[in-house]
Amino acid sequence: EAQVTQNPRYLITVTGKKLTVTCSQNMNHEYMSWYRQDPGLGLRQIYYSMNVEVTDKGDVPEGYKVSRKEKRNFPLILESPSPNQTSLYFCASTRTGFSLGNEQFFGPGTRLTVL
Amino acid sequence: QQQVKQSPQSLIVQKGGISIINCAYENTAFDYFPWYQQFPGKGPALLIAIRPDVSEKKEGRFTISFNKSAKQFSLHIMDSQPGDSATYFCAASGGTNAGKSTFGDGTTLTVKP
Numbered sequence: 001e002a003q004v005t006q007n008p009r010y011l012i013t014v015t016g017k018k019l020t021v022t023c024s025q026n027m028n029h030e031y032m033s034w035y036r037q038d039p040g041l042g043l044r045q046i047y048y049s050m051n052v053e054v055t056d057k058g059d060v061p062e063g064y065k066v067s068r069k070e071k072r073n074f075p076l077i078l079e080s081p082s083p084n085q086t087s088l089y090f091c092a093s094t095r096t097g098f099s100l101g102n103e104q105f106f107g108p109g110t111r112l113t114v115l
Numbered sequence: 116q117q118q119v120k121q122s123p124q125s126l127i128v129q130k131g132g133i134s135i136i137n138c139a140y141e142n143t144a145f146d147y148f149p150w151y152q153q154f155p156g157k158g159p160a161l162l163i164a165i166r167p168d169v170s171e172k173k174e175g176r177f178t179i180s181f182n183k184s185a186k187q188f189s190l191h192i193m194d195s196q197p198g199d200s201a202t203y204f205c206a207a208s209g210g211t212n213a214g215k216s217t218f219g220d221g222t223t224l225t226v227k228p
Binding site: 031035056 | 124149156157158159161204206209213219221
């Protein structure tokens with residue numbers, strides 16, 4: 001089954017304690033992205049990756065890091081989380097091609113609470 | 116600078132009615148305009164999408180209308196059903212950067228039986 005998986009699904013942590021949210025896709029897509037979803041603000045892109053070792057900032061990259069060492073994995077790293085990073089996070093994998101369009105396949109989400 | 120503006124923020128429609136959600140974009144380099152549907156506790160999923168070379172696309176009860184000169188596009192849900200109750204996001208992407216996507220703020224649709 002084609003899918004995007006994220007772990008953990010729920011996480012409660014404290015300010016300053018480094019954490020990593022993992023993301024994996026099995027569709028061999030080159031493009032992957034991370035988003036955060038906050039009430040009334042929609043989905044805001046944090047980082048995206050065009051291929052292995054190629055990443056770029058989205059609209060809200062401050063306080064986040066990413067890496068893309070393998071095509072299927074795209075972890076999101078919060079080195080020193082703060083309460084304003086409490087949010088619902090989605091990883092997405094993008095199928096590209098002119099005839100297909102840039103359809104994004106989203107993971108189930110990770111709800112992060114930073115105390 | 117918000118590149119995709121979506122309205123309304125919330126919408127209540129009677130069963131069988133027509134739901135209309137609007138989006139406006141700024142970047143003329145965008146060349147892919149999808150609508151995503153999100154149910155509570157789930158990730159968004161593609162509902163329907165359009166390229167700027169056509170003015171309308173229909174899939175079942177869902178239609179996108181696209182106005183390139185006005186830089187606007189809208190989602191029409193005909194014969195709305197309670198099962199359509201969800202949050203809808205418009206988005207725009209493409210041009211020279213297929214990886215960069217901008218989403219609207221979302222519309223919460225409630226269809227009353």
